[in-house]
Amino acid sequence: MSGPRGLDVSIAKRLPGFSLEATWSAGDEVVALFGASGAGKTLTLQCLAGLVTPDRGRIAVGGQVFYDSAAAVDLPPQSRRLGYVFQGYALFPHLSVADNIGYGLRDWPRDPRRRRVAEVIERLGLGPLAPRRPRELSGGQQQRVALGRALAVDPQLLLLDEPLSALDVPLRRQIREELMSVVREWGKATVLVTHDLAEAFHLADRIVVYEAGRVVQQAPKGEILSAPASEAVARLMGVRNILAGTVVKADPEHIQFRWRGRTLEAVNSPTRSYFPEPGAPLAFFIRPEHVRLIRKDRGPIDATHHMNIMAGRVVDEADFGLTWTLYVRLDEPGRAAQGEYDLEVEVPRLVYEILEVERDRHWHLSIHRGSIHVLPS
Amino acid sequence: MSPDTVSAVWLSARVAVLATALNAVIGVPLAYLLARRRFRGRRVVDLLVTLPLVLPPTVTGYYLIALLGRRGLLGSPLYSLTGWTIAFTWYAAVIAATVMALPLVVRTARAAIESVDRDLERAAYTLGRSEWQTALTITLPLARNGILAGLVLAFARALGEFGATLMLAGNIPGRTATVPLAIYTAMQTGESGQALVLVGLLTALSCAVLVVADRLGAEAR
Numbered sequence: 263m264s265g266p267r268g269l270d271v272s273i274a275k276r277l278p279g280f281s282l283e284a285t286w287s288a289g290d291e292v293v294a295l296f297g298a299s300g301a302g303k304t305l306t307l308q309c310l311a312g313l314v315t316p317d318r319g320r321i322a323v324g325g326q327v328f329y330d331s332a333a334a335v336d337l338p339p340q341s342r343r344l345g346y347v348f349q350g351y352a353l354f355p356h357l358s359v360a361d362n363i364g365y366g367l368r369d370w371p372r373d374p375r376r377r378r379v380a381e382v383i384e385r386l387g388l389g390p391l392a393p394r395r396p397r398e399l400s401g402g403q404q405q406r407v408a409l410g411r412a413l414a415v416d417p418q419l420l421l422l423d424e425p426l427s428a429l430d431v432p433l434r435r436q437i438r439e440e441l442m443s444v445v446r447e448w449g450k451a452t453v454l455v456t457h458d459l460a461e462a463f464h465l466a467d468r469i470v471v472y473e474a475g476r477v478v479q480q481a482p483k484g485e486i487l488s489a490p491a492s493e494a495v496a497r498l499m500g501v502r503n504i505l506a507g508t509v510v511k512a513d514p515e516h517i518q519f520r521w522r523g524r525t526l527e528a529v530n531s532p533t534r535s536y537f538p539e540p541g542a543p544l545a546f547f548i549r550p551e552h553v554r555l556i557r558k559d560r561g562p563i564d565a566t567h568h569m570n571i572m573a574g575r576v577v578d579e580a581d582f583g584l585t586w587t588l589y590v591r592l593d594e595p596g597r598a599a600q601g602e603y604d605l606e607v608e609v610p611r612l613v614y615e616i617l618e619v620e621r622d623r624h625w626h627l628s629i630h631r632g633s634i635h636v637l638p639s
Numbered sequence: 640m641s642p643d644t645v646s647a648v649w650l651s652a653r654v655a656v657l658a659t660a661l662n663a664v665i666g667v668p669l670a671y672l673l674a675r676r677r678f679r680g681r682r683v684v685d686l687l688v689t690l691p692l693v694l695p696p697t698v699t700g701y702y703l704i705a706l707l708g709r710r711g712l713l714g715s716p717l718y719s720l721t722g723w724t725i726a727f728t729w730y731a732a733v734i735a736a737t738v739m740a741l742p743l744v745v746r747t748a749r750a751a752i753e754s755v756d757r758d759l760e761r762a763a764y765t766l767g768r769s770e771w772q773t774a775l776t777i778t779l780p781l782a783r784n785g786i787l788a789g790l791v792l793a794f795a796r797a798l799g800e801f802g803a804t805l806m807l808a809g810n811i812p813g814r815t816a817t818v819p820l821a822i823y824t825a826m827q828t829g830e831s832g833q834a835l836v837l838v839g840l841l842t843a844l845s846c847a848v849l850v851v852a853d854r855l856g857a858e859a860r
Contacts, residue, residue: 313761339764346765352758356780365776366766415766 269293269419269451273309273319273329282306282316282475292445292452294462294483297472297498303455304349306472307421310453311346312339323419345412345450349424351404353396359383359407360392366415382410386444401429402437409444420445422454426461438464459500471495489531493545493637502606503548504637505599509538517636519544522604523594526570528634536638545637550587550608552633555617556626568628576623577603586614590627643812644833647821648840650729651798654817658736658797659790665737666744666793667786671774673745674752675760691803692742700806703735707807729815731808736800740793747792751785752778788855795848799841 272285282302286293295303308314309329310321318331323344328337354362364379383392386406396404405425412420425441426434442465445452456462462469463483470480478498479491490496496504507521514535517528528546530536538544556563556571563571578589589603598604607627609619619625672678673685691699707714709724718724725731755778763773779786801819808815810824818837825834 308761311761311765313764339761340767340769342765343767344765346762348758348762350758352756352762354759354762354777365763365768368768368772411762411766 268322268324269453270320270322271306271310273306273316273321275305275309275314275316277305280475284472284475284477286470286477286480288451288453288468288470288480290451291467292454292465293468293470294466295453295455295470295472296459296462297457299457301472302475303457303472304423307346307423307453307455310419311344311421312337312342313346343415343417345409345415345417345420347405347408347412347420347422347425350428351396351408353404353407353411355396358393358395359388359399362396362407363388363410363414365411378414382414385447386410402433402440405429405437405441406444409441413444413448413450417450420448420450420452422452424455424457425465426456426458434461441465459498471498473498489635490547490637496545496547496637501547502550503600505546505548507544507546509540509542509544511540512537516631517544519546521546522572522592522599523596524572526629526634527631528636529632530636536636547635547637548605548629548633549635550606551585552629553590553605553607554628554630555607555609555613555619556628557617558622563626569631570629570634571626572628573624573626574604576619576625579619584611585609586611586619588619590625640836641830641833643816644821644825644837646813647816647818647837650732650814650816651818654729654732654736654800655794655797657733658740659794661733661737662740662744662793662797663790666741666789667748667779669741670745670748670786670789671752671778674749675778688745689742691739692746696739696800696802697806699738700735700803703731703738703803703807707731707734726807727809727811727815729808732800732804732815732817735803735807736797739800739803740796743792743796744786744789747789748782748786751782751789754785755781784855784858788852791848791852791855795845798844 269288271287273282275282280302282305284302284306295306297303305314309316312328315336316329316331319329320327320331321329327333327335328342329335354365357365360379360383363382364375367375367378370378383389386409388403388406388410391399391403396407399407426438429437438461445465454465466483468480469483469486471478471486473494479486479495486495487499490499490501493504505521507519507526510518510520510525512530515530517530517536518525519528556568572592574590574592576588577591580587585608588607588609590605590607591598591602592604605627614620669684669688673681704711704726706712708726709715709718714724714726725734759777759781760773763777768776799819800817801823804817805820810816810820812824816824818841822834822837825831825837
């Protein structure tokens with residue numbers, strides 16, 4: 263493992279009409295900078311590589327300070343030893359695949375350089391392509407050459423800018439697998455930029471969420487979906503059923519709040535308990551797959567088994583193959599929370615068929631209090 | 640052909656080749672700086688280089704005399720030091736042709752350099768190459784056809800230069816009279832046969848130059 267053992271970024275950069283203020287850190291892992299386009303992700307990558315100089319801040323990789331405005335340190339890109347894979351790959355069109363891969367090794371003596379190029383070509387399975395020009399290669403092959411060119415110099419950190427966006431959608435899955443295996447096999451600490459959540463989840467261990475030039479959350483990827491730091495992050499993550507209620511009372515274990523004419527109970531976060539005042543507005547979300555339909559063939563509803571019970575009607579539905587999404591409007595009068603409906607409910611296809619949801623549209627629902635996620639505002 | 644006609648052709652060839660070489664040495668780096676660097680006075684340099692394209696050649700010639708003539712800004716110290724002046728020598732014809740052709744090289748080469756994807760240069764920097772090495776191995780090779788097209792145009796321009804050359808170098812048969820000046824003299828003195836030979840020569844050369852420049856431009860795209 264030739265990783266940096268720690269990456270600390272804290273930078274500010276002002277551009278016309280945009281300002282970046284980003285602070286995050288990571289260990290020896292794959293980090294995804296995730297956010298909408300124009301959120302400052304690529305600019306961060308360019309600052310890391312030394313292609314853009316921040317206005318102030320500090321960047322350290324593996325204990326080596328790349329940039330420190332206070333100490334007037336600013337290493338040029340040539341001295342940072344980072345492997346940058348550009349969006350669109352930026353292969354040198356007038357050089358062969360082998361010469362592209364060997365480009366960073368021009369200072370090496372001839373024989374070691376040849377051996378290194380041959381080794382990289384071999385490891386990436388580019389053998390027959392070595393004499394070709396980049397324009398004769400497919401998108402996936404170009405990406406491998408770009409990776410090879412970056413890895414040949416044995417960088418301490420790999421930077422990938424939107425690594426899959428230059429590819430057609432049907433290819434992406436396959437190339438994503440290839441990319442993952444290359445990154446894992448070469449054991450490089452990696453920072454990648456993406457606006458595709460699925461890509462971030464597939465490739466990264468840790469996710470740094472960007473919004474409008476700010477870091478709004480950074481966490482291991484599992485945590486970021488289960489505990490988004492804010493409503494903004496939840497929306498960026500594509501979380502469904504983000505709803506607004508009013509606090510009744512909060513204690514270290516539970517939060518009670520009013521929503522659509524009833525009182526719901528949620529588990530308060532054991533690590534970061536949240537104590538809003540009674541009457542304060544509260545944002546929360548409920549995963550569609552965590553809403554349960556209560557079976558009608560098991561007798562009366564058992565209140566010890568079900569909590570946060572409500573009743574409603576399926577007003578619309580969508581077939582996703584393995585699952586169905588039901589759009590449920592509660593029986594409460596008044597405006598529905600999400601336009602025509604109050605809740606999205608996701609049920610497995612088998613459940614949909616056994617319960618005959620197609621025919622039977624009125625259901626009681628229950629939500630475990632652990633499945634209601636309160637979003638700190 | 641009269642001896643003066645032969646010497647005019649020979650002189651024009653030397654002037655055009657030397658002016659083109661000077662343009663390669665001065666114009667290409669200048670084009671690179673204007674395309675890739677942001678420095679103080681960049682707009683002024685850009686303006687000065689482009690000016691000979693729009694000024695009447697005699698006006699450019701006037702400025703060249705003011706700069707390099709025996710009483711000129713640079714010319715007078717040179718004269719008082721060495722007793723030599725560039726005015727009315729064949730070097731003056733080279734200078735005039737170089738200055739007149741410079742905008743063609745700088746503008747064409749600059750456009751070609753600007754069209755090189757900056758990410759290619761950035762990639763070279765992250766791979767440890769200096770700006771100088773990157774320019775030599777990536778930027779200039781990729782802009783090659785545009786640069787060559789500019790130099791071919793500069794060669795043609797240098798070959799046909801008249802006004803600025805007349806001002807700075809004069810029209811001394813056998814010494815500073817290039818082909819365009821010799822054509823003028825031949826017409827003035829009624830030797831239209833000599834004029835026709837030279838006119839045919841320049842026309843053929845100019846056509847050839849346009850074909851080559853066009854090919855290079857098409858390849859660049």
